[in-house]
Amino acid sequence: MILKIDNVTKNFGGVTAIKETSFSVAPKEIFGLIGPNGAGKTTMFNIITGNYVPTSGEVIFRNEAISGLKPHHIVRKGIARTFQNIRLFSSMSVLDNILIGFDFQARYGFFESIIRFPRFITEERRIKARAMEILDYFDMSALAHEKAVDLSYGQQRKVEIARALATNPDLLLLDEPAAGMNPSETEELGDIIKKARVDFDLTVLLIEHDMKFVNQLCDKVLVLDYGKTIFEGKPADAIQDPEVIAAYLGDFHND
Ligand SMILES: Nc1ncnc2c1ncn2[C@@H]1O[C@H](COP(=O)(O)OP(=O)(O)OP(=O)(O)O)[C@@H](O)[C@H]1O
Numbered sequence: 001m002i003l004k005i006d007n008v009t010k011n012f013g014g015v016t017a018i019k020e021t022s023f024s025v026a027p028k029e030i031f032g033l034i035g036p037n038g039a040g041k042t043t044m045f046n047i048i049t050g051n052y053v054p055t056s057g058e059v060i061f062r063n064e065a066i067s068g069l070k071p072h073h074i075v076r077k078g079i080a081r082t083f084q085n086i087r088l089f090s091s092m093s094v095l096d097n098i099l100i101g102f103d104f105q106a107r108y109g110f111f112e113s114i115i116r117f118p119r120f121i122t123e124e125r126r127i128k129a130r131a132m133e134i135l136d137y138f139d140m141s142a143l144a145h146e147k148a149v150d151l152s153y154g155q156q157r158k159v160e161i162a163r164a165l166a167t168n169p170d171l172l173l174l175d176e177p178a179a180g181m182n183p184s185e186t187e188e189l190g191d192i193i194k195k196a197r198v199d200f201d202l203t204v205l206l207i208e209h210d211m212k213f214v215n216q217l218c219d220k221v222l223v224l225d226y227g228k229t230i231f232e233g234k235p236a237d238a239i240q241d242p243e244v245i246a247a248y249l250g251d252f253h254n255d
Contacts (some may be wrong), residue, residue, distance in 0.1 A: 002027045002203050003048070003171060005202045008057030010043055010227075011035075017043040019227040020057070025171075028197060030204045032218035032235060034211070039224040041207045045173050048205075049081050050074040061171070071147065080169035082160040084207075089151035094140065094159055098131040098146050101166030111238065125253055134162050137199070138192065154185035156193070165200055172196075174206040178213050190217045211239060223247070 004027040010018040018040045025031045046052040048059055050071040059067045066074055080101075084215045088097050125160045135141045138158050148156060157177060164172055177193070190213060196202055208214050214221060215235045223231040223238055225247040231238050238244050 002062055003024065003205070004060040005044070006058045007061060008044075008047060008054045010040070010047060010052060011055045014111065016227050018047070018054075018224075021224070021227070021229055022057075023070065023222050023229070023232060024203055025203060027052045027203055028191065028201070029219050030197060030206070030217055032214045032221040033224065034209070034214060034238070034241055035203060035224035035230075036223055038226075039247075040227040041224060042175060043227075044060040044224070045081060045205075045207065048074075048173060067200065075167055075169075076242060078170035079173065080164035080167045080171070081173035082157075082164050082177065084179065086153075086156050086160055088156055088163075091147055093126075093145050094135065094148055094151065095131060095144040097159055098134060098163050099127065101163040102127045104130065112130070112248050131166060134165055137196075138162050145183075148210070149250075154181050154189070157185075161196075164198065167204070171203045174204065174208075176207050176209065178208060178210050188214055193217060206232060211235070213222060215239065224226065 004023060005023050008018055008021050009016065021044070021087070033044060035041055043052065047054050047067070050066070050069050050073065051178045054067050060063050061077055061079065064077070066077060069077075089100070090092055110157050113125055118187060134142065138161075140155065140158060140162070141156065145152060150160060151159065161177070173194070178189055181189060193204060194217065206218070217222040218235050221231070221235045222229060222235065223244050230247060231241050
């Protein structure tokens, strides 16, 4: 298993956002975390990425306990994420947004970067070339010098994913990647995620409300309700499960 959530609980004052939750994600799996609003999905992401420390329990990534590590250390270990609300630097170019993802990887020191030692310049060229390759992979190289804010919503979501991939992760966390997308953008996104899993050797953990998307994309899902697991298994079985249907108040039948 690449990721193991071991009996994690997270309390905020009197609110228990996650209660004694355990699950494991296998390498190269596309794993969906689903559940109604307030179920604890984003809290779980924040625990995995080091933004929150669990009240109890442990997050194990590639056989190493990582709970309590700072977010930038966790990125270095190979976990990247996107956010529910797009967090691009809107007035910066698409390329510069991708380059931010590379920042932590740079192998030069502070003084080298000021004096612009040859090693710094070579490294800068290498990183730019790699960023352009990633943009090309997303069919967006023509947009490299556009401001992020001038892109469509679907394109901005793709840039966010591209930036996360620039950190060279083994595990990619996507928080509602299809939110606000139209059906054709959603379909394209699903294809990209499946393709990137192979081409970037990725494991994907995603939060999503669009059950059609989840059903087509995810190998496995975990359904949370009020911080507790109510279902774990195949998405096609989840949407038939009475407890899951009750928790979502029949939402699945709306599309
Ligand atoms: N920083 C915080 N302080 C206090 N309570 C919090 C905090 N973060 C989350 N919660 C609470 O924890 C519970 C779970 O919230 P969380 O955002 O994880 O749910 P979610 O499943 O991601 O919901 P949504 O689908 O609406 O994003 C909610 O009751 C929420 O109010």
